[in-house]
Amino acid sequence: MPRNTTFKPQQYVCPIGTTAACRRGFRSLGGLTRHRHTIHPAADNIPPPPLQPRRVTVEDVEEGDDDDMEPLGGPYVLHHPIIDGTPCDQQSNDLPPNTASPAYVSPTGANADNWAPFSDRPAFEIADLLYHRTQMPATHLNDLMSYWAASQTHEGDQPPFANNLAVIEALDSINIANAPWESFSASYSGKIPDNDPPPWMLAKYDVWFRDPRTLLRRQLGNPDFAEEIDYSPRQVFDARGKRQWSDFMTGNWAWKQADKIAEDENTHGAMFVPVILGSDKTTVSVATGQTEYWPLYISNGAIHNNVRRAHRNGVSLLGFLAIPKTDKAYAKDVGFRRFRRQLLHASLTRILQSLRPGMTVPEVTRCPDGHFRRVIYGLGPYIADYPEQVLLSCTVQNWCPRCTAHHDDLDGPGQQRSHEHTRLLTGLFDSTTLWNNYGIVHETMPFTASFPRADIHELLSPDILHQIIKGTFKDHLVTWVDEYLKVAHSPEDAAAISADIDRRIAAVPTFPGLRHFYDGRGYKQWTGDDSKALMKVYLPAIAGHVPSQMVQAISAFLDFCYLVRRSVIDEDTLDALDDALGRFHANRVIFETTGARLGGFSLPRQHSLKHFRYLIEQFAAPNGLCSSITESKHIKAVKEPWRRSSHFEALGQMLITNQRLDNIAAARVDFAARGMLDGPCVSPFVATVIAAQAVHDPPAAAVPAAPIAAADEEDGPVDGPRVLGCVTLALRPARGYPRQVHDLAIAVNQPDLGDLIRRFLYDQLNPHSLIPASERDIDDCPTFYSRISVFKSALAQYYTPSDLSGIGGMHRQRIQSVASWRHGPPRRDCIFIQKDNALPGMRGLYVAQAVLLFSFRFRHVVYPCALVHWFIPVSDEPDPDTGMWIVKPDLDWRGERVADVIHLDSVLRNAHLIPVYGEDFVPQNFDPSYSLHAYAAFYVNKFSDHHANETAF
Known part of the structure; x- marks a missing residue:
C-alpha cells in the first residue's frame, strides 16, 4: 500500500499576522475612571515561535456598550484594563507609550569587558565547571590546580586559580542582588x-x-525572562471565541485579584x-x-x-x-x-x-x-501534597482542604472553604463539633489570614504528581487491580497472572525517554518517575487479564491525567476532562462490585479530581504549579x-x-546580558586571528544547510527559541555498510531496494503526477546509480511544552535504526508519518517501522530517506476498552511486510507500539526486541508521552 509522502505538511502554522483594533466601552470597576486596554494576536492550541506580536493600544474609545467588541477575525488576547504593568521611571512616573526598552545595565555597574571578580571568561567558565557542573571535591580541585601549574612552560604562567580557596573566594565575591x-x-x-x-x-x-x-x-x-513574562493578567481566546488557559496569568484568579x-x-x-x-x-x-x-x-x-x-x-x-x-x-x-x-x-x-x-x-x-x-x-x-495541604489549611486529615464535603462522602455536596466561613463556625460550635462535623482544626488560623487578599x-x-499519579493511579488503581486478581482467582492463578503482567510490562519495545521495567513492577520503593513510567505501559499489560470495565475505568483515568497535563487548555479540553472524569466514576464501580475495593470511594486524592476544572479556570494549566x-x-x-x-x-x-x-x-x-558570553570561549590570540580572517576572507553567501547536519545530542529538552519541528539524520554516517544500492539491498535483506528508490525519485520529481510511481512501470522511473550513506539514527525535534522541554518548549527524540543495539539484537524504531494534517489525530497519520535510514545525492539534490515497513489500522475507530488505536503489519500477497522509501521530511517523530497480548501469557525470558515481530497486532501507545497523547488520539 504505497503512501504519498512527497511533501511534509506544516505541523502547525504561526498565526501571527494582521491585527484588528478592539473598540469597546471600558468596564467601570467600582465607579473608577476608564482606562485603556490592549489586545494582540495569540496562538491557537500550539503557541507560535517567539516573534514579537504587534500590540494595538486603543487611546480614543467611543462610548458604547461594555460588551460590544468588533470581530477580530482570529485569536486574540485581552489584557487587564487597569492593572496593566505600565512602564515607569525610577521615580514612578509613567513613560510615554511605546518607549523603547533601555539598554541593559549591570547591577554591579560594570562595563562590557569587566569580568570581576574573575580575571577573564575562561576563569569564570572553569569556576562554573568545577564548582557547579562537576561539583569537584576540594582535594581534587587542589590537585588539578597543582598539576596545571606544573604543566606551564613559560615563566609567569599560572592556572586561573591557585587552589580551592581561590575559587570559593571568587564565588563569594559575586554580589548581584545577593540574598544572605x-x-x-x-x-x-x-x-x-x-x-x-x-x-x-x-x-x-x-x-x-x-x-x-x-x-x-x-x-x-x-x-x-524578557520574552517569557506577563506584565498584566490576560484572557486568551481562540479564533472561535473560546477561552484558553496556559500560563498562570491567563487564569481567572489573577484577573480577579487585579x-x-x-x-x-x-x-x-x-x-x-x-x-x-x-x-x-x-x-x-x-x-x-x-x-x-x-x-x-x-x-x-x-x-x-x-x-x-x-x-x-x-x-x-x-x-x-x-x-x-x-x-x-x-x-x-x-x-x-x-x-x-x-x-x-x-x-x-x-x-x-x-x-x-x-x-x-x-x-x-x-x-x-x-x-x-x-x-x-x-x-x-x-x-504542596495532600498531607501538607491539610496542615496548611488547618483541616482534619481525610477531609478536603478546599471544600466542606463530609469525609464520609467526599463526592457529596460541599461548599468552598474560606477564612470567613471558619471564623463564623468557630464562633458557633465547640472544638469537637468543628473537628467531627466540619473537619476544622480550630486552634490555629492559617498564615494567609495575616496577609491582604489571601x-x-x-x-x-492542583497537585498532579501526588494526587493523580502517585495517589490515584499507583496507590489506588494499581493496588485494586492486584486485589481483584486475588479475589477472582486462586492464589496460584493470581500469582501467575500477576507475574505475566510483569512480563508484559518487561516485553514493551524500547522507546526514547521510557523507563524499561526489566523485572516488571518489582520495586521496593516507588518514586514519582517510576509511577509516571508505569502509567505509560500499564493499560496494555492488564488488558485480557481483567474485566473490560476495569480497563475502561483506568483508560478514562489516564485520559483525565493527560488532559490536565497539557500546557494549553481550552474549553473543549475542559469538556473532555469532564467526560473522562464521568467515565472514570461510572466504570470504577467495577472495583467495588468485584470486591477489590470494599471501602467505597470517599478518598481525598480521588475527590481532588472534581476540583481540577475549577482550578484550571482559576490558575490556568496545572503543570505550572505541580x-x-x-x-x-x-x-x-x-x-x-x-x-x-x-x-x-x-x-x-x-x-x-x-x-x-x-x-x-x-x-x-549578568555576563550574558552584557554580551560577554557570545560565541565560543577562546583565547585573545585566537579571537584576534578569527577576526582578522573574517575581514580578509568574508563568509560566502548562505546556502541551505545539508539535511544531515544534526548533532548527536541525547534525547530530552532543547534550549533556545521555539521553531517548527524537523527530523534530521545523524551527523556521521555509519561504518560497515555497502555504498552501492545492489550490495546494500543484500546486506539489509531488501532485494527490491533499488526499485523502491527509483519509485521514490519518480514521486519526488513529479509531485503533481496523477498516477503515483507505485502504479507506473519501473522503466518509467529514473535510473539510479548514486552512492548511498547509511545512518544509525535521526533526530526529531518538535514543540511539546507539556513534556520535559527547554524554556522554548522544544524537545528532541532520537529515532534509532541499528543492526545491533548496545551489542545486542537489532533496534528498529517506529515512527509517525504525516498523511493529512487537516485530519485529527491518527486519522491524519501513518505508522511505520524505520528499517533503514540513509541519504543519497541525485541531480545535485541530497535526499534524506527512510526505508519503512508499514502498519495499517485494524478498525476505523480506537479500541473501545483502552482508547488506543490498534494497527497490524501491512502484508503483501506473499505474506511479507510492505516496504517503501519515504522522504525524511514526511516523518513527524517516534511512535511507540505495544503488543496486543490478548489472553495469552508472555513466554519466560522473552526479549522485548522481538515484540514487533512476535505479535500480530499492536496498540499505538498514546500514553508514551504528552505529545503523543495529543497526536495519536
Whole structure:
C-alpha cells in the first residue's frame, strides 16, 4: 500500500499576522475612571515561535456598550484594563507609550569587558565547571590546580586559580542582588509541666530563610525572562471565541485579584506579581538517622509556566522550615501536634513579612525588558501534597482542604472553604463539633489570614504528581487491580497472572525517554518517575487479564491525567476532562462490585479530581504549579548540597552551597546580558586571528544547510527559541555498510531496494503526477546509480511544552535504526508519518517501522530517506476498552511486510507500539526486541508521552 509522502505538511502554522483594533466601552470597576486596554494576536492550541506580536493600544474609545467588541477575525488576547504593568521611571512616573526598552545595565555597574571578580571568561567558565557542573571535591580541585601549574612552560604562567580557596573566594565575591541567609528561633511558650516535661517543649527550633522580596526582585529583573513574562493578567481566546488557559496569568484568579487591587486608585497602572510558594519534606538519608529537611521555595506567577518547569532561575530556595520531632510516647500527643502546626504558620508569617508593604503600596522594580514598573505583590498558589495541604489549611486529615464535603462522602455536596466561613463556625460550635462535623482544626488560623487578599483554601494548587499519579493511579488503581486478581482467582492463578503482567510490562519495545521495567513492577520503593513510567505501559499489560470495565475505568483515568497535563487548555479540553472524569466514576464501580475495593470511594486524592476544572479556570494549566516542580528542585537545592557536605551539622554547609550556586547563576545571567558570553570561549590570540580572517576572507553567501547536519545530542529538552519541528539524520554516517544500492539491498535483506528508490525519485520529481510511481512501470522511473550513506539514527525535534522541554518548549527524540543495539539484537524504531494534517489525530497519520535510514545525492539534490515497513489500522475507530488505536503489519500477497522509501521530511517523530497480548501469557525470558515481530497486532501507545497523547488520539 504505497503512501504519498512527497511533501511534509506544516505541523502547525504561526498565526501571527494582521491585527484588528478592539473598540469597546471600558468596564467601570467600582465607579473608577476608564482606562485603556490592549489586545494582540495569540496562538491557537500550539503557541507560535517567539516573534514579537504587534500590540494595538486603543487611546480614543467611543462610548458604547461594555460588551460590544468588533470581530477580530482570529485569536486574540485581552489584557487587564487597569492593572496593566505600565512602564515607569525610577521615580514612578509613567513613560510615554511605546518607549523603547533601555539598554541593559549591570547591577554591579560594570562595563562590557569587566569580568570581576574573575580575571577573564575562561576563569569564570572553569569556576562554573568545577564548582557547579562537576561539583569537584576540594582535594581534587587542589590537585588539578597543582598539576596545571606544573604543566606551564613559560615563566609567569599560572592556572586561573591557585587552589580551592581561590575559587570559593571568587564565588563569594559575586554580589548581584545577593540574598544572605537569616534565621530566627522558636520554642514552645505554653505551660511546661514541672515533672519530666516532654523534650519537644524544651527544644529550640531554628528556621533559616532569605528575604523573599530580594529573591522576587532578582527573578523579576532577570533579562533571560524578557520574552517569557506577563506584565498584566490576560484572557486568551481562540479564533472561535473560546477561552484558553496556559500560563498562570491567563487564569481567572489573577484577573480577579487585579480587580480588587484596582479599587485603590494609587495602584492604577501597576504590575501584579503573584507570589507562588511551595514546600515538600524530603529525606536525604534513611540509613543514617532518617535525615530529612523541609525546604520552602518561592516563584512568581508573572513568568511563564515553562520557565518555572525548566528551573531556569524561576524557582528559588527561600528557606528551610523546622521539623519538630519527638519520641513515640509523644508522637500522637494533641499538644505536640498543635505546636507543630502553630510553628509552621508562625514561621511562614515571619518569613514573608518583607512582602507585606508591597501588597498594598506598589514598589518600583526593574523588569526583564529593562523597564521599571510599579509592582504590587499578592500571595498566590501554594504547591504542596495532600498531607501538607491539610496542615496548611488547618483541616482534619481525610477531609478536603478546599471544600466542606463530609469525609464520609467526599463526592457529596460541599461548599468552598474560606477564612470567613471558619471564623463564623468557630464562633458557633465547640472544638469537637468543628473537628467531627466540619473537619476544622480550630486552634490555629492559617498564615494567609495575616496577609491582604489571601485565603489558603483558595490558594492550594492542583497537585498532579501526588494526587493523580502517585495517589490515584499507583496507590489506588494499581493496588485494586492486584486485589481483584486475588479475589477472582486462586492464589496460584493470581500469582501467575500477576507475574505475566510483569512480563508484559518487561516485553514493551524500547522507546526514547521510557523507563524499561526489566523485572516488571518489582520495586521496593516507588518514586514519582517510576509511577509516571508505569502509567505509560500499564493499560496494555492488564488488558485480557481483567474485566473490560476495569480497563475502561483506568483508560478514562489516564485520559483525565493527560488532559490536565497539557500546557494549553481550552474549553473543549475542559469538556473532555469532564467526560473522562464521568467515565472514570461510572466504570470504577467495577472495583467495588468485584470486591477489590470494599471501602467505597470517599478518598481525598480521588475527590481532588472534581476540583481540577475549577482550578484550571482559576490558575490556568496545572503543570505550572505541580509538586513535580518542587520535587525536582530538591535535587539541586537539597540532595546534591547535602552530598557535598560533611554530613555533620550539614544544614549550614548546604546554605552556603546554595548561595554560591545562586551567585554563579546570577553572574552568568549578568555576563550574558552584557554580551560577554557570545560565541565560543577562546583565547585573545585566537579571537584576534578569527577576526582578522573574517575581514580578509568574508563568509560566502548562505546556502541551505545539508539535511544531515544534526548533532548527536541525547534525547530530552532543547534550549533556545521555539521553531517548527524537523527530523534530521545523524551527523556521521555509519561504518560497515555497502555504498552501492545492489550490495546494500543484500546486506539489509531488501532485494527490491533499488526499485523502491527509483519509485521514490519518480514521486519526488513529479509531485503533481496523477498516477503515483507505485502504479507506473519501473522503466518509467529514473535510473539510479548514486552512492548511498547509511545512518544509525535521526533526530526529531518538535514543540511539546507539556513534556520535559527547554524554556522554548522544544524537545528532541532520537529515532534509532541499528543492526545491533548496545551489542545486542537489532533496534528498529517506529515512527509517525504525516498523511493529512487537516485530519485529527491518527486519522491524519501513518505508522511505520524505520528499517533503514540513509541519504543519497541525485541531480545535485541530497535526499534524506527512510526505508519503512508499514502498519495499517485494524478498525476505523480506537479500541473501545483502552482508547488506543490498534494497527497490524501491512502484508503483501506473499505474506511479507510492505516496504517503501519515504522522504525524511514526511516523518513527524517516534511512535511507540505495544503488543496486543490478548489472553495469552508472555513466554519466560522473552526479549522485548522481538515484540514487533512476535505479535500480530499492536496498540499505538498514546500514553508514551504528552505529545503523543495529543497526536495519536
